[in-house]
Structures are given as structure tokens and as C-alpha cells.
Amino acid sequence: MTSLLKGVTFITGAGSGIGQCAAYALARHGVRQIALCDIRPDNLKTTSEQLKKQHPDVETLNIEMDTAKEDSVNSAVDQTVKHFGRLDIALNNAGIGGAGKQTADQELADWQRVMDVNVNGVWMCQRAQIRQMLKQEPLTAPPRGNRGVIVNTASMLGLVASTPISAAVAYTTSKHAVMGLTKTDAVAYAAQGIRINAICPGYVGTPLLQQATETGVMDGEIAKVPQGRLGEMEEIADSIVFLASPMSSFMTGSGLVVDGGFTAGCY
Template sequence: MSSPDTLLSGVALITGGASGIGRATSLALVSHGVRRLGILDIDMVKAEETTLELKSKFPDVEVILVHADMANEESVITGINKIVQNFGRIDYAVNNAGVGGKLGPTTEISGSDFRSTIDINLIGLWVCQREEIRHMLKQEPLENGSAVRNRGVIVNMSSMLGAVGTCAETPAAAYCASKHGIVAITKSDANYYGPENIRINAICPGFVSTPPMLHALRQSEIMKAELQKVPLRRFAKPEEIAEGVCFLASPMSGYMCGAAMLMDGGYTAQ
């Protein structure tokens, strides 16, 4: 059994928390003190696997799994309500669920493919944030021993492609549009709800060494070339991005509101 630190406390909710960055973030939230965690995901098999791993390392953690489809508004609303009904509040919300969508030049992408990516990555996230804020507005700040007291904190998963476009070799207009949109939603709602003591920020990862990305790196000369553009000459580990999420959720970032924090190994600094 691992002993958690106390950087975080209270209730955390994460969408897409079953695999990749989401799984690493679920583990990181608990390792930093969260003991009540709600995971919303469309893949219940992987969600169960993540829950078993969490409980094996932290036997006292309480995890609620909810099947939720980010493209279905009612599914999202029902899922978030279930977490609140069980835990009573949401102190940290990590809106991580998303898809890469269909890659290709704009002239070769159908309207339905474009809309599908936007529906999941952007509108789905916005619905999550709307419902999370509605619940946070009803709750008192969490007593966490810090001078900084928030009614709730939201961290949205954008991308370095929320700051720049893709290279010509990997066109992805819909994905870029969705990730730029996440930054815009983050900034807009952070401005409006900051006075209500709700902090909202986005995190913008670069290339992350998830299994699909590692496979692409082995098979694709394009991805090998992209790796050479990263000043650190490596892809991020999911755990590194997860620690960034926890930083944005914690009192350590208490004066950050409406920020889009890049974690890209220096890719966009060139």
C-alpha cells in the first residue's frame, strides 16, 4: 500500500479516466490525497481495470464508475449527477475525454467526420464544464488548510495543438479546432466564474508516449521526424502530464485562472 500525500483532498471527477493520460491522472489524483473519485468513461472494461489498480495501491479509495458518452448530452448530465448524488460535491473536475478524429486534408474530410470530433472534444467538454460549474456554485469552499479556498477547480485537457496547428504532413483541422476551442471555453468561463471562487485552467500536452503514439513512432517516418522537433528529444510520459493536472488542481496553482499551460517539451517554443 502506498501512502498518499495531502496536496489534494475532497472529491475528484475525471472524464476519460480509464486509459492513457486519464488513467495516469486517476492514479495521480489518488496518490496526492483524493479518496473519493468518480470516473466517467465509455470503455467500462478499461475503467474496471483502472479501478482494480487504484484499489490495489490505495485500498481505502472509493471509486464510482459511470458509463458516459461525451457525444450524448444526457449521458454526460446523468453521469455527473450520479457522482454528485453519491459523493455530495465536486472539488476537482478533470475534463480529459477526447478523440483524435479522422486525419487528413480538409478537402478529404466529410462534414460528419468534422462534426463528430467537435461533438466529442469540444461540445462534450463544454457540457461537462457547464454541469460541473452548476454543482460547484451550490457548494461551500473545501477546507483544505490553505489560505486559498475555492468552491471548485476545473482542469480541461487541451493540447499543444490548441496553440499551434499541425504540421503539413499530419493535417487535422477538426482536432485543432476542438483543442483551440477548449482553450477559448476555458478562458471565457474562467473570467466569468473566477469571482465565484471557481478556478478553471487548461493543460496543453505535446506528444505523449501512450501505446498508440509509440506504435506510430515505430511505424511512421513522419512521427520520427516530429520527435526530432522536440527540444527534449523524447515524448512525455502520461505520468508527467498527470502531475501537471494535479498541479493545476491544487493550491500550488492558486493564482492561476484562465491559463493554458503548455507541457510539450519545448515543441511550440521554437
């Protein structure tokens, strides 16, 4: 079977959740060199061990990285390029939810932490990745080939407001910012052969959301999803593979919504 993907991949938030599932999916579709980045080194070990078990020929590089710190971000990208020689696919997935409050109840410290990770962190990662991609030639010829592909994890809440039940002003604002960053840099660097898109998941069965579901907190929100269920992390990972692959070669500056119809139904 012909591999859909090739080249060096860099993933933040790779120690769990969507980032971890994306690592497995990207490897399943051909990636053989992956830099796994997370603030939790023990989680990275789990991801890399599972990858090796599934795909013995995959080479991983585990990097402990704090997305909110400039030196840590730049070092992670530098380590990746030093080890593998280039950077072809980047998934900027690391993010936090914050306190989940409306503006009147929001503390500045929590707001700032969400922005540091979800906005500044994505921007710093993307800046370092673009700087590297501008230095390298495409692995395959244009128009399907390119200097590099970046996928940012936004959210359906980067497109619409959070509901009063799922109050999350900081998170929602941060994901709108990710969409603005994605579109602006996609336009700025399209002519140089760099594609940048965002994945916009809806309610997905991550460990944290599964826990909320078990308590019944999310019942009302899930009922608004036309498909009537949480998304699976593997479904988001498969969509990320599409954005990273030549199948989406004429897409840049887009947000791929994978939400079971939630935003289409306007809840």
C-alpha cells in the same frame, strides 16, 4: 506526509491513457473519492482495480458515460454528487483525434464527431460541473480554497497549427475551442470561487502514439521536440495535479504547456 489534494474528483476518459494516469496521480497526492467516467466500462474496471491495489482506502464510482450526449453527461455528474455529496476537482479529458486530414480531404461526418466529443462534450461537462460547484461552499478557506477546480485537456495544438505532416484540422480546431472555453468561463466564474485551467500536452507516449512511433511515422515530428523524446503520460498527470492543487491557486484561464519545448521552438 500532508496530502496536497482533497475532495471529490470527477474524470472523463478515465479508462486509459492520460485520464487513467491522472487518476493514479491524484490518488497518490491525497484524493480519496473519485468518479471514473468512460464510454468503455471494461477499461474503467481496470482503472478502479489498479487504484484499489495502489490505494486501498480510495473509493471509486465507475460511470459509463458518452461525452457527446447531454443526458449522459448530466447523469454522470448527478450520480457523482448523489454518491459523494459534492464535486471539487473535475478533469475533462475525454477526446478523440479524428481522421487526421486537411480541410480539402475532411468529411463532414468525421468533423462533426470530433466537435461533438472534443468541444460540445467538454462544454457540457463543464456546464454541469459549474452548476454544481456554484451550490457548494469551499472545503478550505479562500484565497487558496475555492468552490471547485476544473482542468480541461487541450493540447499544444490548441495554441499552434498542426504541421502538414501531422494533418489534423478537426482536432486542432477543437483544441483551440477548448482553450477559448477555458478562458471565457474562467473569467466568468473567477469571482464565484471556481478556477478553470487547461493542460496542453505535446507529443505524449500514449498507446496510439507509441504505435505510430514504432512504424517511424512520427520520427520527423519527434525530432522537432527540443528534448528529443515523447512525453510520458505520468508527466502530464503530474502537471494536472499541480493545476488541481492549491499550488496553482492564483492561476485561472491559463493553458499549461507540457510539450518538451515543441511550441517554444516554433518547429
